[in-house]
Every structure is written in C-alpha cells, then in structure tokens.
Amino acid sequence: MTCFLVAGSIRKRALMAFTAILTVVLGGGVALSAAAGGVRGTVHFEGAAPKLPNLNMNSDPICAKKHPGTVQAQVLVLGEGNTLGNIFVQVKNAPPGQHAPPAEPVVIDQVGCFYKPRVVGVLAGQPVLFKNSDGTLHNVRGQPEANPAFNLAMPGMIREQTATFNKPEPIFPIKCDVHPWMQAYVAVMSHPYFSVTAADGKFSIEGLPAGSYTLEAWHERLGTQTQTVTVPASGNATVDFAFQMPER
Numbered sequence: 001m002t003c004f005l006v007a008g009s010i011r012k013r014a015l016m017a018f019t020a021i022l023t024v025v026l027g028g029g030v031a032l033s034a035a036a037g038g039v040r041g042t043v044h045f046e047g048a049a050p051k052l053p054n055l056n057m058n059s060d061p062i063c064a065k066k067h068p069g070t071v072q073a074q075v076l077v078l079g080e081g082n083t084l085g086n087i088f089v090q091v092k093n094a095p096p097g098q099h100a101p102p103a104e105p106v107v108i109d110q111v112g113c114f115y116k117p118r119v120v121g122v123l124a125g126q127p128v129l130f131k132n133s134d135g136t137l138h139n140v141r142g143q144p145e146a147n148p149a150f151n152l153a154m155p156g157m158i159r160e161q162t163a164t165f166n167k168p169e170p171i172f173p174i175k176c177d178v179h180p181w182m183q184a185y186v187a188v189m190s191h192p193y194f195s196v197t198a199a200d201g202k203f204s205i206e207g208l209p210a211g212s213y214t215l216e217a218w219h220e221r222l223g224t225q226t227q228t229v230t231v232p233a234s235g236n237a238t239v240d241f242a243f244q245m246p247e248r
C-alpha cells in the first residue's frame, strides 16, 4: 500500500513535471511567435556641442566636496562621437495588452547632488525608490498632472523614500529645492515598450509583434522627434535619431 502510494506519487510528480515542461515549451513557442522582434538604434547630437556651464555647489559644502574639480551641468550628456544620452524612446502606438507593474522598483539615487539616473521610465503602479547616498538634505518634489503632486523630504539620515504613480502620464520633472541644479524626469507608462539611452546613445525596445510603429524620442531641451518603423516577423528593425540645438 505504501509502495503503491509512493509509486503513485512519483508518477504524479513525473506527470506534473512533464506538464510543466510542456507548458514552458508551448508557452515559450507562443511568446516567440507573438513577440518576435524589436527596435534598436543610436541617438546622436548633430552640430557643434554647446559648452555646458560649470555648476557652483558652494551653497552646500557636502555637495561641493564630492566634486573636487569643476562640475558641469548635466543637461547634455554626450558620449564618444557625440552620441546622446538621456533620450527617452517609446512606442506611441503600443500593441494592445495589459502589463502588470513589476514589484521591483525603479531606483533613482541622489549621488554627488545629482539624480542618477536623470531620466527613467516606470510602469504605472511600479514603485520608484529614491535613495539618498549623499548624507545631506535633499527633497524630491514632483508635480505630475495625472498623479498626485508629491514632496519627499530626505534629510541626510533618510536614505530611502518610495513613490508610486498609478496613472500613466507623459514625462514630468522632479526637482530638489535645496540644490536648484538637480533635475530628473519620470515617464509613467502603460506598457513596457520604452528605453532610455545611456551616453553611448543606444536604445533597445524588445518584445514587439511584427507591425508598423511610431517611435518617439524625447530630450529635455532638444525637443521631441518621431519616426515610423516596421518591425519584421523576426529580428529587429533599426532606427537612428539625430538631435540638433533648437533654433532660437
């Protein structure tokens, strides 16, 4: 009887394992055929790069001490060959679908009296964790429109604060009233088809079914551009963007 139970149990477990494998194989297959491609590209700055102003952080000696040399404004982040960082790239006509927000927060640290990273995208309902690695007073003030405005005080001893934005909305600024040069940007998205460029200018948006999409690239000062791209049934489409100084 015991043997029968054990044998039955083993058979049952084997069956469950087989079902699990089948689910993974079939599930993976479905996922692969439904979301075969993506969009990749590089963003450049065209023309003579403007000289960025030096920041004076003497109003807070803790900040100033973290930058022994000169420290420049971070409005324009350029890489080798004038690739452009902090570009928020998103699909404007995202394929339909519900996207549960990840429990894992998007982290914005306050380091050297700058926000790192400066530009982030977050899914609606996904937490944003603000860290204070500086040991000095910051406050994190945001005035989104669809979501409630907020102002998180972060004295030196408060290392972490969390904010969650439940409604999608276009990118909005976050500021620190203590250090006026501190600025970050948060986009609250309804879908995960977005990417932010690092200094190398590269972006990558994965998991898109084949089709035609409008891509929007945003920069805090250089404006917004759109391009249409066709994602093939398998593989990636490539789209590059080039930003210039706006005409005054």
Ligand SMILES: [Cu+2]
Pocket: 113, 137, 138, 139, 176, 177, 178, 179, 182
């Ligand atoms: Cu601050």
